[in-house]
Amino acid sequence: MTTHKRRLRLSTVVDHAILIAGSLLMIVPVLMLVQMTSMPDLINMKTGPSLSIGDQWVPNFEKAMFQADGFSGINTGTRMLMNSFILGIGFAFGKIFVGMLAAYAIVYFRMRYASLAFWIIFTTLLLPLEVRILPSYEVVQRLGMLNTYQGLIIPLIASATATFFFRQYFRSIPEELVEAARIDGAGPVRFFFDILIPLSRTMIAAMFIIMFVYGWNQYLWPTMVTTEEGMFTLVRGIKQITQMLEGNQIPEYGRANMLALIAILPPVMIVIFFQSWFVKGLTESDK
Amino acid sequence: MKRAGFTSAWLPAMLLLPQLAVIAIFFYWPAAHALRSSFYLQDPFGFGETFVGLSNFTSLLTSAAYSRAAWFTVFFTLIVTFGSLSIALLLAVKADKVIRGAKTYRTLLMWVYAVAPPVAGVIGLIMFNQSWGPLKEFFALFGWDFKLGVNYFDTAFAMIAVSIWKQVPVNFIFFLSGLQSIPKSVREAALIDNRSATGRFWDITFPLLAPTGFFLLITNITYAMFDTFGVIDTVLKGQPGNNPMTLVYKVYVDGFRGNDLGGSSAQSVVLMVLVLALTVFQFRMIERRIHYT
Amino acid sequence: MSHVTLTALRKVYPNGFEAVKPASYTITPGEFVVLVGPSGCGKSTMLRMIAGLEDISDGTLEIAGRVVNTLDPADRDIAMVFQNYALYPHMTVRKNIGYGLQNRKIPKDVIAAKVAEASALLNLDDYLDRKPSQLSGGQRQRVAMGRAIVRDPALFLFDEPLSNLDAKLRNQMRIEIKALQRRLGVTSIYVTHDQVEAMTMADRIIVMNAGRIEQIGTPAEIYHTPATTFVASFMGAPPMNLLDGQIAGGAARVGDHTVMTDAPAAPGPVTVGIRPEDIVADPNGPLTLDIAIVEELGAHRLLHGTLAGQQLSVHVGKDSPATTGPFRAALKPGAVSLFDAGTGERL
Numbered sequence: 049m050t051t052h053k054r055r056l057r058l059s060t061v062v063d064h065a066i067l068i069a070g071s072l073l074m075i076v077p078v079l080m081l082v083q084m085t086s087m088p089d090l091i092n093m094k095t096g097p098s099l100s101i102g103d104q105w106v107p108n109f110e111k112a113m114f115q116a117d118g119f120s121g122i123n124t125g126t127r128m129l130m131n132s133f134i135l136g137i138g139f140a141f142g143k144i145f146v147g148m149l150a151a152y153a154i155v156y157f158r159m160r161y162a163s164l165a166f167w168i169i170f171t172t173l174l175l176p177l178e179v180r181i182l183p184s185y186e187v188v189q190r191l192g193m194l195n196t197y198q199g200l201i202i203p204l205i206a207s208a209t210a211t212f213f214f215r216q217y218f219r220s221i222p223e224e225l226v227e228a229a230r231i232d233g234a235g236p237v238r239f240f241f242d243i244l245i246p247l248s249r250t251m252i253a254a255m256f257i258i259m260f261v262y263g264w265n266q267y268l269w270p271t272m273v274t275t276e277e278g279m280f281t282l283v284r285g286i287k288q289i290t291q292m293l294e295g296n297q298i299p300e301y302g303r304a305n306m307l308a309l310i311a312i313l314p315p316v317m318i319v320i321f322f323q324s325w326f327v328k329g330l331t332e333s334d335k
Numbered sequence: 336m337k338r339a340g341f342t343s344a345w346l347p348a349m350l351l352l353p354q355l356a357v358i359a360i361f362f363y364w365p366a367a368h369a370l371r372s373s374f375y376l377q378d379p380f381g382f383g384e385t386f387v388g389l390s391n392f393t394s395l396l397t398s399a400a401y402s403r404a405a406w407f408t409v410f411f412t413l414i415v416t417f418g419s420l421s422i423a424l425l426l427a428v429k430a431d432k433v434i435r436g437a438k439t440y441r442t443l444l445m446w447v448y449a450v451a452p453p454v455a456g457v458i459g460l461i462m463f464n465q466s467w468g469p470l471k472e473f474f475a476l477f478g479w480d481f482k483l484g485v486n487y488f489d490t491a492f493a494m495i496a497v498s499i500w501k502q503v504p505v506n507f508i509f510f511l512s513g514l515q516s517i518p519k520s521v522r523e524a525a526l527i528d529n530r531s532a533t534g535r536f537w538d539i540t541f542p543l544l545a546p547t548g549f550f551l552l553i554t555n556i557t558y559a560m561f562d563t564f565g566v567i568d569t570v571l572k573g574q575p576g577n578n579p580m581t582l583v584y585k586v587y588v589d590g591f592r593g594n595d596l597g598g599s600s601a602q603s604v605v606l607m608v609l610v611l612a613l614t615v616f617q618f619r620m621i622e623r624r625i626h627y628t
Numbered sequence: 629m630s631h632v633t634l635t636a637l638r639k640v641y642p643n644g645f646e647a648v649k650p651a652s653y654t655i656t657p658g659e660f661v662v663l664v665g666p667s668g669c670g671k672s673t674m675l676r677m678i679a680g681l682e683d684i685s686d687g688t689l690e691i692a693g694r695v696v697n698t699l700d701p702a703d704r705d706i707a708m709v710f711q712n713y714a715l716y717p718h719m720t721v722r723k724n725i726g727y728g729l730q731n732r733k734i735p736k737d738v739i740a741a742k743v744a745e746a747s748a749l750l751n752l753d754d755y756l757d758r759k760p761s762q763l764s765g766g767q768r769q770r771v772a773m774g775r776a777i778v779r780d781p782a783l784f785l786f787d788e789p790l791s792n793l794d795a796k797l798r799n800q801m802r803i804e805i806k807a808l809q810r811r812l813g814v815t816s817i818y819v820t821h822d823q824v825e826a827m828t829m830a831d832r833i834i835v836m837n838a839g840r841i842e843q844i845g846t847p848a849e850i851y852h853t854p855a856t857t858f859v860a861s862f863m864g865a866p867p868m869n870l871l872d873g874q875i876a877g878g879a880a881r882v883g884d885h886t887v888m889t890d891a892p893a894a895p896g897p898v899t900v901g902i903r904p905e906d907i908v909a910d911p912n913g914p915l916t917l918d919i920a921i922v923e924e925l926g927a928h929r930l931l932h933g934t935l936a937g938q939q940l941s942v943h944v945g946k947d948s949p950a951t952t953g954p955f956r957a958a959l960k961p962g963a964v965s966l967f968d969a970g971t972g973e974r975l
Contacts, residue, residue: 059532063429064436070426071443074504077458078450080469084461096467150354153347158340165351172362174614178561178583179606182590182599183365183372191360206361211354224714226340227681232728232775233702236341242727246718265451267565272591283565286453290460290572308457315449320442327445330505331512 078312085109085306092301104302112306116277123277123285125307132264132281132311138201139263140256147210147255148248152240154211155218156226172207177269185272195276204269210255217251217332218244254329257322261315282311366607372600384597391601401585401602408581411495412559418499420551423506424544428536430507431514441511448504452562456569459497463489470496484571484578491579494570498563506551513547514540553617557610582606630657630692630782630815632678637687639673639839647673649839650687655832658813660806664826665836666862672787674836675819679785680704692782702731707776708785712792713768715760715775721747722756725774746774749808766797773808784809784816790825802829823863827851835859853965857972860901860965866930869907869940872969873900880966883936885915888964893975899967904930904943906963913958917942922950931955 080097087102113125153159154166177184184203193199221244229239245252270284280288289304319326373391375384395401430440447455462470463483471481481489517540525539560583567584575588582602590599636650648670655661663671676682678689680701688695696704707728715724722743729739747753750770760768769789776784789805790798806829809816820826826833827847835842835850835858843855854860860868873882875895880888882900891898907915917940919933929950931942942957944950966975 060433063433066429067426067433067436067440067444070422070429070503071440073500074444074447077462077500078447080461081458094467096464097461097469146353146357149350153350156340157347157350158342159347165355169351169354169358172358174611175362175366175607176557176561176610178564179586179603179610180362180365180369181587182596182603183368184361185591186368187361187365202357203361206357208354208358222712222714224710224712225716227679227701228708228710228714228716228775229727230341230681230701231679231706231708233731234727236343236346238731239341243716243718247716249718261449265449265565267451267453267568268587271568283451283453286451286457286565286569287573289457290569304457305461308454312450312454315451316446319449320446323442323445327508327512331509 081305081309084301085309087302089298089300089302093298108302108306111300111303112310115303117288123280123288125282125310127278128280128282128285128307129310131279132283132314134197135200135266135270135281136260136264136315138197139204139266140259142201142205143210143259143263144252144255146205147208147212147214148252150208150211151214151218152244154215156236156239169208169211173209173212177204177207181268181272184269188273194273195279197279199273200270200279201263203273204263204266210259213255213329213332214248214251217248221247250325251329251332253322254325254332257318257326258329261319264315282307286311369600369603369607372596373604375597377596387597391597392605395598395601395605404580404582404585407491407579408560411491411498411563411579411581412556414495415498415502415559415563416552416555418495419502419506420548420555422499423503424510424548426503427507427510427514428540430511444507445504447501448508450501452501452565453569455497455501456566459493459500459566459570460572462496463493484574484576487577487579490570494563494567494579497566497570498559501563501566502555502558506555509547509551510544513544517543549617549620553613556613560606560609631655631690632692632783632815632817633688633690634678635688635690637674637677637689638685639670639677639682640685647839648677649841651841652687653834653841653844655815655817657815660809660816660818660829660831661834662826662830662832663817663819663834663836664823664862665821665842667821669836670839671819671821671836675785675787675817678783678817679706679708705782706785707779707781707783708787709769709772709776709789711788713760713772715768715771717760720757720759721752721763721771721774724760724771725778728775728779742778743774746777749777750774765793766801769793769801770804773805777808777812781814784814786816786818786820788820789818790820791822798825805829823865827863833863835862837862853974854901855974857899857901857967860967864903866904866941866943868901868903868965870967871900871902871935871938871940873898873966875966880964882938885936887915887959888966891966893966897969898975899969899972901965901967902940902959902963904941906960907940907942907957908960909944909948909955910958911956913956915957915959917955917957919950919952919955922952 083097083099083101084092085108086105087098087100088104091102113129116122116124116127150169154162154169159165188194188199188203191199225243226239229243234242264281265283266281267283267286270281271287274280274284285307289307372384374386374388376387376391377384426444430437430444433440460483462468463481464471465483468481471483474481483493484490521539521543525535529535529538560581563581564583564587567581571578571580575584580588583606586599586602586606589595589602593599632655634654635652637648637652638646638650639648640646651674663674665671673682677684680696680699684697689697691704691706716727719727725743725746726739729742743756747756750773752767752770752774755763755767760771763771772789786805790801793801802825818829830847832844833847833850834844837858843850843859850859850863854863854868857870861870871882873880873887875891875893875898878889878891879886880891880893880898880900887900887902915935917931917933917935919931919942921932923930923932926946928946929944929948931944931950932939933942933955934940942955967973968975
């Protein structure tokens with residue numbers, strides 16, 4: 049009996065040890081980033097991350113948010129932060145808007161050419177933007193949309209991930225609901241606003257979080273279509289950050305790391321606070 | 336479609352319009368364009384183009400740099416996929432098992448999902464910094480003189496490590512949710528039938544997780560091939576030189592930096608074919624899975 | 629109160645499957661008609677055609693003297709109660725009940741009055757501000773009824789409304805629905821696969837099988853004079869015993885046993901139908917059964933055994949002795965139904 053108990057305890061200890069090791073693996077690198085934002089650049093340059101906490105948070109934060117470099121002098125942290133929010137929110141909103149409407153048409157209407165529309169739309173799931181990045185760039189260039197928010201956001205929307213997700217979800221809504229609504233005299237528009245949108249609230253929220261994080265974290269596409277510094281997002285500005293490290297006599301670790309920190313903070317916070325929605329939305333799309 | 340769908344001619348068309356317009360302009364047009372330019376040679380000064388048939392492709396296949404990148408992509412993809420999948424599976428199994436602190440562990444292990452790949456790359460630069468990088472110093476204890484951006488192997492190692500770190504959380508989330516969807520009665524039945532925890536894992540849990548695992552396998556291959564761009568670009572500091580790079584990175588370097596549009600388009604087409612093959616394989620497997628269950 | 633008339637109503641799916649073969653019948657005002665049959669027999673499809681949720685392939689459908697074939701469900705003046713209730717999960721009970729009226733642009737105070745009236749009738753007053761997820765199965769069922777009632781429709785449609793409830797609640801709701809229908813006097817069509825529900829609730833039963841109407845009649849007619857072997861075996865629990873028999877010399881025989889002396893049928897093979905409760909224990913009876921199993925049900929017993937090597941069941945009272953082995957029995961007068969051995973139709 050006692051040996052049994054002891055064995056049980058041992059395995060529990062091992063389980064926790066593994067989980068703690070995993071958690072540390074995830075956290076420690078970012079903690080180092082955080083620690084370095086508190087130190088003067090000179091010390092950072094000499095010793096790198098350490099255990100001491102310095103007093104440079106405020107100056108580093110101010111530098112990161114308000115100091116600009118480059119030719120135009122407008123790519124401050126605040127500016128990049130704003131652009132990141134525009135990209136994240138604009139992308140999430142656009143994706144959900146386009147996806148919900150299309151999924152509604154596909155699931156709830158009897159259409160001619162329904163299967164054709166279905167295939168045209170869902171073929172886009174096969175090829176990520178990265179594969180067709182250059183021709184997409186050319187199209188955006190030809191349309192005169194380089195360095196615009198439309199040019200930044202709309203091409204990213206050009207796939208059917210959200211449509212597919214909402215299609216799956218709509219299909220899981222009991223059929224009788226639309227039948228009851230029809231008997232209750234609700235037409236397609238009324239059904240959409242009175243029944244479908246309120247029912248999908250959680251799913252919309254989950255999708256919003258996932259899409260916001262996805263949009264916020266875009267790198268390759270913004271790097272290509274935004275060349276004006278005023279259009280940079282934080283994530284796209286990472287290149288500037290690494291250049292700050294390389295270029296100067298004393299690399300500006302404090303400022304650069306602070307910018308990196310600001311770049312990860314909003315999406316990380318959203319994912320942590322809305323964890324259950326986010327997890328639900330993410331794993332639901334698998335079906 | 337639902338049995339009792341609405342019937343209207345214009346409304347569904349209006350609803351589909353935004354989606355169709357966006358994908359027509361920003362998906363089908365570019366994809367067709369890539370396909371077309373892969374058969375043409377662009378004049379370097381922008382004056383027209385010449386049809387060259389398959390020569391863009393043949394020169395790709397004979398290019399040493401391309402096959403180097405292709406082989407690297409294969410190894411990189413395999414290591415990143417299996418590395419992050421196995422770490423995530425281990426953590427998910429443990430997180431599913433423990434009672435105390437389960438929620439805390441879940442949060443701690445998943446939040447890195449929201450870190451952008453290039454920021455992960457920046458963190459990698461700190462960890463492997465030439466003068467004081469903690470991991471670099473750690474390896475030095477074993478006599479490994481880690482040289483990021485100089486030594487081919489070391490650079491590849493850093494890319495892989497960062498890519499795995501970035502990918503563990505999403506795999507963890509899926510594995511954990513897969514584990515939690517295994518019915519309690521099945522676990523209890525297994526508990527009665529098999530006293531070895533390891534045996535139970537391989538005989539019961541692992542096969543039941545196979546659908547999740549397969550889905551993740553495909554997602555991870557796609558991740559390693561495409562979404563690691565930010566990691567690679569940051570780790571290389573935008574200076575590829577003789578360093579390892581993946582095929583997607585090469586498309587970008589050759590086409591955007593090198594202005595070789597035909598060659599880069601041919602590379603895009605090769606990638607498209609690869610992804611299509613992967614997807615067809617995925618659908619086949621899913622079909623088979625449905626047949627068996 | 630209104631007539632419903634179906635004339636050769638038919639449903640063919642694009643893949644050629646004929647879900648409902650041409651069906652014609654008239655339902656009189658205030659009547660409670662139950663469509664019963666095994667799953668896949670076309671009863672739900674027929675109901676959904678009447679509701680307008682399924683296109684009508686052929687024939688005409690009249691409700692209250694109006695051909696409604698192509699009308700939208702909302703314009704047919706009907707109300708429907710669904711199997712899984714189909715309540716709007718995000719709306720309160722009050723909104724659920726009033727939603728159909730709201731869509732008809734009925735003034736708010738009228739809606740409020742009607743909802744109050746329906747909720748009083750259904751004992752839902754305490755739950756008006758709850759969401760469906762906070763209600764029990766029976767309460768949800770009542771809300772679904774309320775949603776149908778407030779509309780004052782010409783016709784109620786019920787699609788297996790009780791199948792999600794447990795047995796006890798089902799019995800209770802059966803009585804409630806029936807009482808409510810009596811009180812409101814609204815013509816109703818009720819679909820179920822449960823023959824007990826059909827027998828207990830219906831004014832008239834329509835038995836369907838494989839897209840075809842097998843028989844239309846009152847519960848008593850259906851039970852006592854089933855038109856086909858299908859009806860005979862589907863209605864009643866345990867079902868009517870169906871035995872292979874012969875007509876010879878004007879008598880119907882099963883093996884060596886004569887079950888009917890003046891059979892109104894030509895000589896040859898027939899199917900002999902006998903209700904289990906029409907076989908009574910009789911020490912001097914003409915039949916000798918071999919009983920293998922006795923099921924004790926308290927108020928009565930079911931004996932399962934064979935007659936001339938063919939399976940049959942006997943329903944006896946609790947006072948009747950019951951053991952396995954030989955069992956002498958007689959038949960009640962008029963107990964035997966004869967069916968064509970080939971087509972299964974009543975002779």
